[in-house]
Amino acid sequence: MRIEDDMTPKLIGETYLKKATPNSPQRYKYGIYRCQYCGKEFECITRGVTSGNTKSCGCQRGRWFKHGLESHRFYSTWNNMIQRCTNPNHKVYKDYGGRGITVCEEWLDITTFIAWAESTHPNMEGYTLDRIDNDKGYSPENCRWADRITQNTNQRKRNTNTSGYVGITSNGANWTARIMVNNKRVGLGTFLTKEEAVQVRDNYIIDNELPNKLSTEY
Numbered sequence: 001m002r003i004e005d006d007m008t009p010k011l012i013g014e015t016y017l018k019k020a021t022p023n024s025p026q027r028y029k030y031g032i033y034r035c036q037y038c039g040k041e042f043e044c045i046t047r048g049v050t051s052g053n054t055k056s057c058g059c060q061r062g063r064w065f066k067h068g069l070e071s072h073r074f075y076s077t078w079n080n081m082i083q084r085c086t087n088p089n090h091k092v093y094k095d096y097g098g099r100g101i102t103v104c105e106e107w108l109d110i111t112t113f114i115a116w117a118e119s120t121h122p123n124m125e126g127y128t129l130d131r132i133d134n135d136k137g138y139s140p141e142n143c144r145w146a147d148r149i150t151q152n153t154n155q156r157k158r159n160t161n162t163s164g165y166v167g168i169t170s171n172g173a174n175w176t177a178r179i180m181v182n183n184k185r186v187g188l189g190t191f192l193t194k195e196e197a198v199q200v201r202d203n204y205i206i207d208n209e210l211p212n213k214l215s216t217e218y
């Protein structure tokens, strides 16, 4: 037996399903483990232990224990994704884990994520991990590699947006239409009604054959 195997956290009792985050519909398989380094009992996702990502209670080198892949080109992509969705102290957690955005169970294992990334990345600069549906989590079905233009084009409505339409805002009296084109914001004018502003923006998308979503598409 290798020493490393002997140090794998030991499962105490049964595993159980639990929500990945307080607002998530997705459940992960969890268990209570005993840390083989310090003896402490801790709860974690079983996949973390079986994949080798979780090797201690955290007393060693953090929750996501080193696995020799830190220098891999997709390591920071994977780590940022995990942190945004699982670490309540992360600065954008409220927009991810906090609103139920999760990482699919297979991708909790960095090696599975890297295998997917290697086989799908276009190998051109500027492409980052993008979720196709912003209200769904990170999984092979809902992810692709997108350049910044595509990501901005599909940005979700801002929390402060009260119009219900992307790119349409009100100052209380009038409605202003704006659109992201080639990563730059373009003003399309100010209108008396919301409907008019939405129509102008939709027409602009159609006339210029832009990839932005029409109001009827979200």
Ligand SMILES: [Zn+2]
Binding pocket: 035, 036, 037, 038, 039, 040, 056, 057, 058, 059, 060
């Ligand atoms: Zn420990």
